[in-house]
Amino acid sequence: MKFSFVLIAALCVFVNTQAQGQRLKMTPERPYIGDTVNLLYHPDAALLATGKPIKGAVYIYDTTYHWNAVDLQMKATDSGYTFTIPLTADKGLWAFKFRAGDAVDNAHDTGYIIMGSVPGRQWKAAYAGYGTLRAKRYELGIPQYYTDFQISDTAMFFWMGQEIGYWRAGRTFILPYVKARALSERQAGLNPDSSKTINSAAAYMLKAPNLSQKDLYTLALIFDQYLHKKETADSLYKVTSGIVKKQADYKAIQVAKTPDERLKLSEQFVKNYPPDRELDALAGIDYDRGVYRNIFAIYIAKNDTSVLAKYINTCPFSELALAYYKMVEIPYADWKTMSAKDAYSFSQRIMDRLAYLKAHKPEEFYYYTPSEFIEYIDKSFRYNYITHATILKEIGREKEALTQVLKMQEEWNYSNASLNQLEASLLEKAGDKKKLEEVLHNSVRMNQASAQIIDLLKKDYLKTHKDTEGFDAYLNSMKDAHTMELLREHVKSAMIEREAVPFEMKDLDGKMVSLAAQKGKIVVLDFWATWCAPCKAAMPGMQMAQEHFKNDSNVVFYFVDTQERDPEYKEKVKKFIKEKKYPFKVLFDNGDEFYSKYAKLIQTSGIPFKVVINGNGKIRFAQIGYMGSPSGLADEIETMISLSK
Incomplete structure (x- = not known):
């Protein structure tokens, strides 16, 4: 019986891989661990229509049950894009995705997937990777791989059971296994408390040797939340006092009555406890929103800017975005109460940290390839980059500012009026008339022109015209007709x-x-x-x-x-x-x-x-x-x- 499940799963996966619109073809058609697979990808129409470079990513689930995201090194040929993947024995599943600009091809949400196998059975991590990838709500896979696709809790239970049964992975997957079983039984009108499957799994795990703190805490959660055996749960919580104390201190932060008390507890928490991604997730501890957000928000509310120097190298990425908004965008760009010189000290420090993170991707962003993570940072800070370039211009670093602006235009393509205005002013000062003219016309074409850009165009118009009587018609002639028609219909x-x-x-x-x-x-x-x-x-x-x-x-x-x-x-x-x-x-x-x-x-x-x-x-x-x-x-x-x- 066990062999038949494996064989059926293996056949299903290979058929699935080859039936994906024929856009991703592999040789050999049914590879095994140890083979090197040659792949040929044909971009779909949506990707080709963007006119943007075709990029590929592979998300690999290894035999230690961790995901790694890697950029594909693809070669463009007359037949499509080619690349090779070695199916090494330390990996169990490979999931591919292709993109161009904002267009994504993941086989219409069915996935381009190779499950590792050897003749007659799936390889270690193949079952678990296939299950966790497709059950997004369990938060064990690649969150952005699928858009809407989700397998049922019954299916998740099956895949976890296969991995546990064939590869003795109970310590790693007992919690999602129990959760999936409990949800399935509740949906069937049964009581998980009396589930033989869940009780057997918990009892078997409890007798296992050399249980880690994570193993023991996981068991405590199962006996507490799923089997409701308080006495056993409490005894397990006692031997996991470290994470239990950490969780209690975390909860104390959340219920603190005053900002000063919350700040004090948050700072002490950071000093006392280093992050542990897997254990923290089990205990419901969120360093970002639950700890560092308090620190940054309260420091900033007190107008104490020392928080940046104190925590910039340890805080989560999202706090950098908050710090930039509160410490640079609002006082410098919005309220105009901060000079460019003062704003630069904060802005440049954050930009330096971003550059470091681009080269040293934090562990919590495991689901991004290096290039995807850089794009994620750039997208998150795309408006802040314009502010930083403006600051550079105002403190006299025009060449550096122009270099950044030109790089930003590769992404914005004249679709931001503030960036267009900044580039125009830098080019005017640099005396680059040819490039300036291009910026002015593209700004109007995209309907992203500032008043200053219009004035520059008017000034240029008057060089060949006696007055501005025909200027409006001249201006309208530069605008993209389709864009203007869409605007009129929208209005x-x-x-x-x-x-x-x-x-x-x-x-x-x-x-x-x-x-x-x-x-x-x-x-x-x-x-x-x-x-x-x-x-x-x-x-x-x-x-x-x-x-x-x-x-x-x-x-x-x-x-x-x-x-x-x-x-x-x-x-x-x-x-x-x-x-x-x-x-x-x-x-x-x-x-x-x-x-x-x-x-x-x-x-x-x-x-x-x-x-x-x-x-x-x-x-x-x-x-x-x-x-x-x-x-x-x-x-x-x-x-x-x-x-x-």
């Missing part, structure tokens, strides 16, 4: 028709402005606040939109200052508008009276909040947020106004 789909809320608000000079007085006109309301970074970031785009309608007396823009916290906010607003030289008509909300009414009417929240009202007093558009492109925002507002007419 049109968001049209609404609701009665606008009548308002009366005072402007900067104390003059009362009402909606009733604007009858017959298109009214654009932009709700903003001095503390709102996205609101202020959107203003250059709003200025461009307002400039477009400067000769149209039937279109008016009002910038409604709302939700202010500073008692002197009116003076603060006046100063901001004057410094930025914005030609805006600012109105002061009564606290947040009219913002609240409009937000309630639209059933939304947050600022910036833009509302377009037609000449009949009907709201036609309402939009929350800012996507980052001044020219894109201007085109959206212009389209809304055009459709509202």
Whole structure:
């Protein structure tokens, strides 16, 4: 019986490998451990359509029951992409994935998989690898390999049982084996407490020699959570006092009543206990969210920046992202309260740490290949890289900044207005007119142009034209027609028709402005606040939109200052508008009276909040947020106004 299960599994796997759309072919067709497999991959249409390089990864499950992620070294040929894989005896399963840009080919979520085998049976780790890879919820495989595919708990129990039965892997897999069995029995209406299978497995394991702390703690969990035998569980917890004490100290952090107490306990925890990924996972200990997040959040709230120097070399990767946002992005990029020189000391330290991590992938990211991990870091920090390059420019390191910008454009491809503006300013200073012209035109083509880029284009336009009368048409001719059509369709789909809320608000000079007085006109309301970074970031785009309608007396823009916290906010607003030289008509909300009414009417929240009202007093558009492109925002507002007419 045991042999027949093995043979059936082996045959199924080999058939599966060869039936995967014929995009991955291997020679020999049924390889064994010790063979070197030659593979030929034909990219599918989705990958080819991206125009991006084809990359491959192999996720290997070894006979110590650990995953390793490796970049494939593939050679492009007329027939496809070729590579070889040696099926060595220290490995049990190989799972392949191919990608180009964001497109991924994993055989339509069925997997490209080779299970290690020898004649008549599967090799060690093949069963376990096949089960854990396809049961994502058990968190023992490669989390990003499948998108939606999941095997049942019964299937997981089968694969764990095969590995345990044939390769005596009970110490490693008894917990997922018991969990899968318990879930299956509950689904069948049975009580796992009285399960002969679970009781037998636990009793057998309990008698095994030389049990480690992990083995004993695993058994304690099984007797506690699945068999509900408190006396046995407690006796096992007593002999695993190390992890039990660690877990208790971790729980104390979570229930601490004050930030100071939580900080003290978190810092002491880091000193007392080194991370142990497998044991920590069993005990429910999360160093990231449960420990280091407290340390960084509380230090930063206290405005104590020493946390970076103190913990940068030991903290989880995600805390670097939090530190950059809180210590650089907000004070330097958003609030403008930090100089570039001061921001550089924090920004560069984090960038140096990222460079180190790229070369020394942390153990917890086992499921990424080296290149995937670098891409993961770069994607996580893609906006921060722009900020860092801006800092470099401001402290006089233009060449270094330009080098980084050019590298970033390989990924962004002119789809970020801030990056385009930064590159344009660096190229202008460097005197590279040819490259500058390319950036200006590509920025407009992608509809990711800043006001400064538009000004540079206008300046260039005036070299060959007597005035700017035809400039708008010239600008529109550069924009991608398909992109503009998609924008118009997107805006049109968001049209609404609701009665606008009548308002009366005072402007900067104390003059009362009402909606009733604007009858017959298109009214654009932009709700903003001095503390709102996205609101202020959107203003250059709003200025461009307002400039477009400067000769149209039937279109008016009002910038409604709302939700202010500073008692002197009116003076603060006046100063901001004057410094930025914005030609805006600012109105002061009564606290947040009219913002609240409009937000309630639209059933939304947050600022910036833009509302377009037609000449009949009907709201036609309402939009929350800012996507980052001044020219894109201007085109959206212009389209809304055009459709509202």
